[in-house]
Amino acid sequence: MGRLRSVEDFHVCQRALRRAVDRHIPTLVISAGTCGVASGAQDLIDAANEEILHKGLGDRIRLRVTGCHGFCEMEPSVLVEPGRAFYPKAKPRAMARIVNATAKGEVVEALLFHDPDTGQPAPRQDDLPFFRRQVRTILSRNERIVPDRIASYLENGGYSAVVGVLKLGRPERVIEEVKASGLRGRGGAGFPTGLKWELLARAPNGRGKFLVCNADEGDPGAYMDRSVLEGNPHSILEGMLIGAYGTGATEGILYVRNEYPLAIQHAEIALREAREYGLLGEDILATGFSFDIHLVRGAGAFVCGEETALMRSIEGKTGEPRQRPPFPVDKGIAGKPTAINNVETWANIPLIMEKGAREFAAIGTPNNSGTKIFSLVGKIRHTGLVEVPMGTPIRQMIYDIGGGPVGAAKIKAVQTGGPSGGCIPVDQFDLPIDYDSLAAAGSIMGSGGMIVMDENTCMVDVARYFMNFLRDESCGKCFVCRKGTQRMYEILDDISKGHGTLEGLALLEELAQVVKGASMCGLGQTAPNPVLSTIRHFRGEYIEHIENQRCPAGVCKDLIVYSINANCEGCGACVRLCPSGAIAGEKKQRHTIDPEKCIKCGACRSACKSDAVSVA
Amino acid sequence: MTMAQHTLSTAERPLCAQRAVAPDVIERILATHGNGHGGLIAVLEATQAEYGYLPETALRLVAEKSGSSLVDVYGVATFYRSFSLQPRGRHLIRACLGTACHVRGAPMIVEELERQLGIRAGETTPDGEFTLETVNCLGACALGPIVVLDDRCFSQVNTAKARQILRKAATHREVAPLAAAI
Numbered sequence: 001m002g003r004l005r006s007v008e009d010f011h012v013c014q015r016a017l018r019r020a021v022d023r024h025i026p027t028l029v030i031s032a033g034t035c036g037v038a039s040g041a042q043d044l045i046d047a048a049n050e051e052i053l054h055k056g057l058g059d060r061i062r063l064r065v066t067g068c069h070g071f072c073e074m075e076p077s078v079l080v081e082p083g084r085a086f087y088p089k090a091k092p093r094a095m096a097r098i099v100n101a102t103a104k105g106e107v108v109e110a111l112l113f114h115d116p117d118t119g120q121p122a123p124r125q126d127d128l129p130f131f132r133r134q135v136r137t138i139l140s141r142n143e144r145i146v147p148d149r150i151a152s153y154l155e156n157g158g159y160s161a162v163v164g165v166l167k168l169g170r171p172e173r174v175i176e177e178v179k180a181s182g183l184r185g186r187g188g189a190g191f192p193t194g195l196k197w198e199l200l201a202r203a204p205n206g207r208g209k210f211l212v213c214n215a216d217e218g219d220p221g222a223y224m225d226r227s228v229l230e231g232n233p234h235s236i237l238e239g240m241l242i243g244a245y246g247t248g249a250t251e252g253i254l255y256v257r258n259e260y261p262l263a264i265q266h267a268e269i270a271l272r273e274a275r276e277y278g279l280l281g282e283d284i285l286a287t288g289f290s291f292d293i294h295l296v297r298g299a300g301a302f303v304c305g306e307e308t309a310l311m312r313s314i315e316g317k318t319g320e321p322r323q324r325p326p327f328p329v330d331k332g333i334a335g336k337p338t339a340i341n342n343v344e345t346w347a348n349i350p351l352i353m354e355k356g357a358r359e360f361a362a363i364g365t366p367n368n369s370g371t372k373i374f375s376l377v378g379k380i381r382h383t384g385l386v387e388v389p390m391g392t393p394i395r396q397m398i399y400d401i402g403g404g405p406v407g408a409a410k411i412k413a414v415q416t417g418g419p420s421g422g423c424i425p426v427d428q429f430d431l432p433i434d435y436d437s438l439a440a441a442g443s444i445m446g447s448g449g450m451i452v453m454d455e456n457t458c459m460v461d462v463a464r465y466f467m468n469f470l471r472d473e474s475c476g477k478c479f480v481c482r483k484g485t486q487r488m489y490e491i492l493d494d495i496s497k498g499h500g501t502l503e504g505l506a507l508l509e510e511l512a513q514v515v516k517g518a519s520m521c522g523l524g525q526t527a528p529n530p531v532l533s534t535i536r537h538f539r540g541e542y543i544e545h546i547e548n549q550r551c552p553a554g555v556c557k558d559l560i561v562y563s564i565n566a567n568c569e570g571c572g573a574c575v576r577l578c579p580s581g582a583i584a585g586e587k588k589q590r591h592t593i594d595p596e597k598c599i600k601c602g603a604c605r606s607a608c609k610s611d612a613v614s615v616a
Numbered sequence: 617m618t619m620a621q622h623t624l625s626t627a628e629r630p631l632c633a634q635r636a637v638a639p640d641v642i643e644r645i646l647a648t649h650g651n652g653h654g655g656l657i658a659v660l661e662a663t664q665a666e667y668g669y670l671p672e673t674a675l676r677l678v679a680e681k682s683g684s685s686l687v688d689v690y691g692v693a694t695f696y697r698s699f700s701l702q703p704r705g706r707h708l709i710r711a712c713l714g715t716a717c718h719v720r721g722a723p724m725i726v727e728e729l730e731r732q733l734g735i736r737a738g739e740t741t742p743d744g745e746f747t748l749e750t751v752n753c754l755g756a757c758a759l760g761p762i763v764v765l766d767d768r769c770f771s772q773v774n775t776a777k778a779r780q781i782l783r784k785a786a787t788h789r790e791v792a793p794l795a796a797a798i
Contacts, residue, residue, distance in 0.1 A: 035756050038769035072758030220714030223755035253653055258661070258698055259754050261767075296654040297661060300697030302752065316655020317688075318695040333653075375757055377716035383758035415715065449757075451715050465718050469752065475695075577776060579731060601731070602724045603775040 003278040006286045017155035026061050026102045029079040033068035033230045034262050041076040047095035061103040067142045067231020070385035086125035088113045130382045133401050137371050138347050139387045142231035147266045150273040153234040161350035162241045166287045174246025180357035182369035187342030188446040190435040199329040200247040203337035209249040210338040213346050215256040218302040219418025222449035224373040225343035229263040233270035239346035244291040252293035302473035306522050307340045320477045321521035365391035368434035378452040381406045395429040409454040417446030419466045420526035422533025442533040458555035459538040460545050464492040466530040481524030484515035497558040498549035554615035557600050564591050568612035574604035637673040656692050669700040705740045705747040707785050710764045714753030717760035728775040732782050
């Protein structure tokens with residue numbers, strides 16, 4: 001396939017690619033995004049290839065290597081099409097069995113996902129509780145598309161949406177449709193995308209306009225943007241092409257966090273291929289429309305997720321935010337009108353133009369339309385990426401999809417919105433997950449990170465963790481944020497070490513209000529949220545640290561003591577691992593820990609098979 | 617093989633030798649990266665890719681040849697977390713301290729790595745073998761805690777596995793993904 005020179009060329013090419021696909025041949029789909037590779041997906045791929053070659057099954061079975069599907073806890077996993085059998089945590093030595101069975105149209109029942117409660121095998125991936133409640137508008141595409149091959153995107157209908165838009169020839173139609181869809185920015189602020197684009201479209205043409213894809217994804221615990229960019233990079237490029245046509249933008253920038261090397265690699269391949277095919281560049285498909293996109297790498301700064309800091313970073317400067325107004329649509333990169341949108345927002349655009357605004361808006365709740373991808377992580381049984389309609393209750397997310405707690409410890413809270421967000425306690429889990437409800441509860445939806453916390457999580461430690469992160473990431477430009485986050489961290493650190501006072505707690509709350517009210521940018525304005533929400537919902541834990549020098553969850557090192565309880569069988573596994581020689585005991589006798597020598601490293605606890613190490 | 621090392625204070629620690637920087641290398645980097653978006657950041661990223669870190673001489677040359685002030689170059693070099701002004705060791709160990717990894721015990725893993733290597737996070741062992749750094753989220757949150765050794769990513773790490781990772785790296789054996797083995 002070479003350069004496509006016209007709309008007709010495009011249709012011929014796409015038809016040819018689609019005709020060449022035989023959807024009846026069984027296909028093993030192996031997810032090999034960053035998580036998959038870290039779990040050993042490459043070994044599965046190698047084992048599968050070897051067996052297929054060895055048995056000469058090349059015309060009876062296919063292998064498709066894709067990005068993340070979302071059930072990260074179960075990786076490396078294999079999905080079989082068209083039957084939809086799902087093999088979780090597959091081992092390389094099992095691949096021969098899976099390959100041979102699949103080639104015959106059969107299933108290896110013993111290796112399927114078995115329901116942990118009933119022990120029953122799930123015949124199809126879609127039956128699993130983790131998947132059943134999801135509406136995988138975006139994530140399902142990660143199963144079908146091979147990210148480093150544009151042909152794969154094309155044969156799955158890719159670029160049809162933008163070609164349709166170009167054929168129609170009415171840029172204003174794009175704005176109308178995106179407005180009607182009700183799409184709100186998926187990066188966290190939830191600003192109506194259609195309105196942002198309308199403002200950009202109104203800005204004068206002639207001097208150049210920018211569109212930016214913000215793939216900085218700084219919230220620790222959130223990685224849905226990584227998965228979309230790794231697994232389906234062309235969807236972002238297509239979204240930006242549509243946006244450019246609708247707004248008159250002349251240049252696009254894809255700003256990717258440099259901690260995501262695989263996403264950067266796939267994005268660069270996609271950009272190169274799109275240019276080779278003539279879908280990016282001058283006079284695309286001879287329609288007179290020109291647009292190109294360049295990749296800019298981040299260099300490690302959370303504040304660069306803030307749009308004015310992002311623009312400065314693109315200009316090669318320190319990522320210090322500035323006052324708004326002027327807003328980027330009026331004065332952005334190099335002083336030119338600029339619109340910045342999140343990865344997931346861009347991924348929704350081709351879907352909206354293809355299916356229409358009405359179908360898009362049919363999912364979700366009033367004012368919160370469409371689906372949202374969440375990263376469900378932390379102390380929960382099934383961790384991974386979950387795509388659900390906006391307005392899904394937290395409870396459903398955590399217990400039905402996530403499978404509830406891991407182990408005996410009860411779930412206590414869920415932290416949403418990253419360092420700008422707050423903790424929602426379990427008694428509020430009936431709240432729907434949307435922009436407005438979570439804000440009312442003292443948190444924000446943010447980019448979609450949902451970190452589940454249980455009885456063994458100390459909320460003072462969580463607040464201290466976030467404040468440590470924020471004071472480090474504060475750019476330093478404004479005094480209130482720079483000093484305020486530092487002082488708030490120090491007070492929290494004191495409390496976690498048993499040196500806190502009630503006056504200090506009152507000062508912490510007062511400082512939080514000042515930092516919230518007087519900081520110049522979103523980082524400072526939301527920095528106090530984790531502190532304020534944990535004090536609001538878990539005040540008792542703070543008081544316990546302050547008045548009794550006790551950490552109820554057993555986390556704050558200065559306030560806990562490691563000891564060995566009656567479960568000890570005297571196996572000595574802990575003795576060998578203890579770096580300070582603090583454990584003593586006879587074989588098969590209960591051992592003891594010398595608190596003077598114990599450095600609370602936790603090695604004994606992680607080695608013990610009898611749950612004999614207590615922390616209190 | 618014991619990894620324990622006598623911990624030197626910063627004052628005692630011998631200064632790792634700074635690498636020599638050739639002006640034409642900087643000119644080449646500026647020509648390739650200096651004019652596009654990302655500007656100075658892209659230039660510094662390319663410089664760090666070349667030398668493993670940002671030598672002082674390189675910063676001075678970048679300033680001189682690009683017409684930027686040294687203060688601006690230094691400002692960008694120290695603002696962004698991924699830049700290092702100190703030479704790095706042969707192996708780079710990065711431990712993730714993202715929220716999901718944190719609630720699963722990442723701080724204890726960092727402490728264990730610090731203890732085993734005899735250095736604090738952000739430092740390099742005196743023999744130049746290991747640099748230990750913390751990262752604020754690599755995006756593999758479902759599999760945390762995560763430790764990355766050079767370009768190999770290890771998932772669900774605990775203190776015992778952390779020691780194994782170091783042992784294997786030190787003896788130059790092929791570092792297999794631990795998650796698959798366990």
